[in-house]
Amino acid sequence: MLLPMRKKTESAAPVVVIGAGMAGARLAARVPGVTVVGEERHAPYNRVLLADVLAGRYAPDVIALPATEVRRGVRAVRIDRADRLVHCDDGSVLHYGRLVLATGSNPVLPPLRGLGATLPDGVHPFRTLDDALALRTAVRPGARAVVIGGGLLGVSAARALAECGAQVVLAQQGEHLMERQLDPEAAALLRVHLEALGVEVHTECRVRGLRCPGTPPAVRAVQLGDGYELAADLTVLACGVRPRTGLARAAGLDVRKGIVVDDELRTSDPYIHALGDCAEHRSTLYGLAGPALEQADVLAEVLAGRPARYEGTRALTRLTLRSPDPVHALDLAAFGEARPLPGDDVIRLSDATRGAYRTVVLRDGRLAGGVLLGDLGAVAGLARTWQDDEPLPPAMSLLHLLTDDGGH
Ligand SMILES: Cc1cc2nc3c(=O)[nH]c(=O)nc-3n(C[C@H](O)[C@H](O)[C@H](O)COP(=O)(O)OP(=O)(O)OC[C@H]3O[C@@H](n4cnc5c(N)ncnc54)[C@H](O)[C@@H]3O)c2cc1C
Numbered sequence: 001m002l003l004p005m006r007k008k009t010e011s012a013a014p015v016v017v018i019g020a021g022m023a024g025a026r027l028a029a030r031v032p033g034v035t036v037v038g039e040e041r042h043a044p045y046n047r048v049l050l051a052d053v054l055a056g057r058y059a060p061d062v063i064a065l066p067a068t069e070v071r072r073g074v075r076a077v078r079i080d081r082a083d084r085l086v087h088c089d090d091g092s093v094l095h096y097g098r099l100v101l102a103t104g105s106n107p108v109l110p111p112l113r114g115l116g117a118t119l120p121d122g123v124h125p126f127r128t129l130d131d132a133l134a135l136r137t138a139v140r141p142g143a144r145a146v147v148i149g150g151g152l153l154g155v156s157a158a159r160a161l162a163e164c165g166a167q168v169v170l171a172q173q174g175e176h177l178m179e180r181q182l183d184p185e186a187a188a189l190l191r192v193h194l195e196a197l198g199v200e201v202h203t204e205c206r207v208r209g210l211r212c213p214g215t216p217p218a219v220r221a222v223q224l225g226d227g228y229e230l231a232a233d234l235t236v237l238a239c240g241v242r243p244r245t246g247l248a249r250a251a252g253l254d255v256r257k258g259i260v261v262d263d264e265l266r267t268s269d270p271y272i273h274a275l276g277d278c279a280e281h282r283s284t285l286y287g288l289a290g291p292a293l294e295q296a297d298v299l300a301e302v303l304a305g306r307p308a309r310y311e312g313t314r315a316l317t318r319l320t321l322r323s324p325d326p327v328h329a330l331d332l333a334a335f336g337e338a339r340p341l342p343g344d345d346v347i348r349l350s351d352a353t354r355g356a357y358r359t360v361v362l363r364d365g366r367l368a369g370g371v372l373l374g375d376l377g378a379v380a381g382l383a384r385t386w387q388d389d390e391p392l393p394p395a396m397s398l399l400h401l402l403t404d405d406g407g408h
Contacts, residue, residue, distance in 0.1 A: 013097020015303060016086055018247065020044045020070040023276030023292040024102035028068040030300035035094060036068060037086070039075040042129050044068055048289050050132045051156035055163040057322060060129055079251040081269055098271055098303060101248055101259060102296075105241035105277040105287060110148065113209025113223070120210065121218035122234045126157050127241070138234050141165030146222045146232040148207050150177045152319060154238035155190065159321050161236070162197045169230050170194065171205045171222065181317050181334035185348070186371040189357055193321070193330050210235065241287055243278045258285045263309040265299045275299055281312065288315050314387045316379075330355075333379045335386050336369025337361060344368065349402055351375070358402055365391050378402055 015031060017024045020038025028036045038044070042060065049063040071088075078087040079099065086094045107125040109115060115123070124135050135157075139145065143166045147158045150172025158170040170177075176187035177194075191201050206225035210232075212218060221229040243258040254260040254268035258280030265273045265281070276292035277285070286292070291313035301308030314335065321330040338361065340346050345362040356374035360367060360382065367386045372379050382402070385392070 014095060015098045015100065016094050016096040017100040017102055018076040018086065019102035019104055019276070019278075020068070020072070021102060021104045021276065021292075022047055022065070022289055023104075023296045024100070025065045025068050025070075026293050026296035027100060027102065027275070027300055028070070029066055030297065031303050034100075036070045037074050037076050037088060037094070038070045038072050040128060040130070041073045043072070044070060045129055046289075047127075050126070050129065051160040052322060053129065054126075054132045054136050054157065055160035055322075056136065057163075060133070063129075076247060079247055079272075081251055081272070084271060096271070098273065100299065101267070101272065101274040101278055102276050103244040103247065103278045105243050107237060108240045108242050109237060110207070110239045112207060114212045114217075114219075115210055120212035121216055122232070123210065123212075123219050123237065124234065125237050126153055135161075135234070135236065136164070139164045139166050140233075142167065143233045144231050145169070145234050145236065146171060146230050147236045147238055148222065149238035149240065150174065150201070150203065151180060151238065151240065152178060152317065153240075154236070155194070156319065156321070157236045157238050158194060158199045159197065162194075162199050166234075167200075168198070169200045169202065169222075171207050171224070171230070172201065172203045173206055174203065176203055177201065178334075181338060182332075182371055183338040183359060185350075186332075186334075186338070186357055186359065186373050189355065189373055190330070190332065193328075193355075197328060241277065243280070243285060245278060248272075248274065248278070256280055256283075263311060264302045265295055265310055266302075273299055273302075281310065284312065286313065286315055288317060291315050314389070316383050316386075318376075330374065331376045332371075332373050333376050333383075334369075334371045335383060336367065338369045338371045340368075347399070347402060360402060362392065367392060 015034040017036045020036050025044035028034050044065040045063045052058040075089040076086050077089050084096050107127045145161045145166040145168045147154045147170045158168050162168045176184050208225050209223040211221040219235050222232050245255045248259040249255045259274040261274050261279045265275050275295040298308045298310040316335045319332045340361045348359040350357050358372045360370035
């Protein structure tokens with residue numbers, strides 16, 4: 001549908017944001033007077049810290065984001081682009097001058113035997129504060145917990161459940177943990193770390209189904225591809241996420257994997273923007289907090305009528321596995337491509353006594369990616385070099401970059 005260009009008088013028209021997650025809340029903090037509709041019953045919170053809530057380290061109010069006025073517990077159900085209206089499940093209808101979709105993503109429910117649209121008792125996704133609180137209520141010391149998926153989410157969940165005293169098995173289909181971010185050596189160190197906490201890690205382990213007898217059905221075991229069964233009192237699904245695009249698709253916006261946006265975070269409708277996990281920018285879906293916040297900052301400028309463009313984020317993934325006992329804490333950072341291609345150079349430093357590991361991949365005289373584990377002293381310098389995409393200094397300076405502790 002072709003819509004007329006925005007008239008000058010419309011710049012003061014109301015801004016409505018759908019989704020009060022990390023991107024929506026950041027935008028609301030930057031743009032005065034916006035109306036935010038949020039399906040969750042809680043005030044906006046830092047999703048990255050959910051594992052700390054699950055582990056009992058933080059109370060929910062500790063992870064709250066700076067106060068934002070949100071219509072909580074209200075879900076937007078339809079967008080009427082012709083009249084610029086948002087219909088909500090409480091019967092309210094909001095008029096917008098500009099609409100922002102910040103709907104985030106949904107956990108992927110894997111096609112497992114025994115798993116229908118309604119989750120059996122004991123089977124938990126791990127996306128929201130309610131998910132974390134439900135898991136915390138369900139987990140008892142000695143409970144047998146199986147985490148399906150060994151990515152960032154699965155690793156954080158397994159670690160937090162082990163801290164709650166559960167007997168945890170982590171089932172990862174891929175060859176090693178956190179395949180998107182880590183090289184096999186770093187993943188092996190992470191595995192040692194989890195095993196030291198009592199987590200049993202199975203890699204190249206295909207889960208086929210769940211055994212959930214009873215009415216209502218409740219999980220009793222996780223069935224593996226080789227016929228073996230893992231006894232389970234509870235199961236966490238950590239099999240990735242998918243952008244929440246249903247509203248945008250139903251409204252006829254251009255959606256590929258995510259809602260397609262340009263450098264002003266504008267969708268195929270000039271009155272509607274999208275950002276965060278639900279948005280696809282230059283064919284990239286980030287699924288990370290850093291880019292979502294950066295996009296919100298750019299969009300705040302755009303909505304204020306100031307020139308701003310989002311040109312992509314060279315996203316750094318950081319995972320802090322906190323622990324009351326510092327011996328059991330682990331810091332990890334990964335950026336770019338940690339797996340070398342033929343012809344790439346790799347520099348690696350490994351300090352077995354301190355459990356520290358650093359590796360960088362060099363391609364055509366530039367930094368293509370890297371992983372730091374245990375000691376992140378050098379991360380700031382490396383991340384800056386990577387983000388600037390500058391040609392690299394000579395070998396000695398590069399070694400200095402890898403060993404630089406940032407002056408600490
Ligand atoms: C356990 C966990 C750990 C993570 N750890 C890290 C990490 O270490 N580092 C990192 O970079 N990233 C991490 N992430 C990812 C990060 O949290 C997301 O990238 C980030 O939250 C994206 O922000 P968002 O606002 O786009 O989406 P979200 O924060 O998911 O917010 C979307 C909000 O929109 C609401 N919503 C959706 N549809 C509607 C509707 N129709 N009406 C009303 N409301 C609606 C949802 O309920 C939700 O509250 C983690 C995620 C999880 C779940």
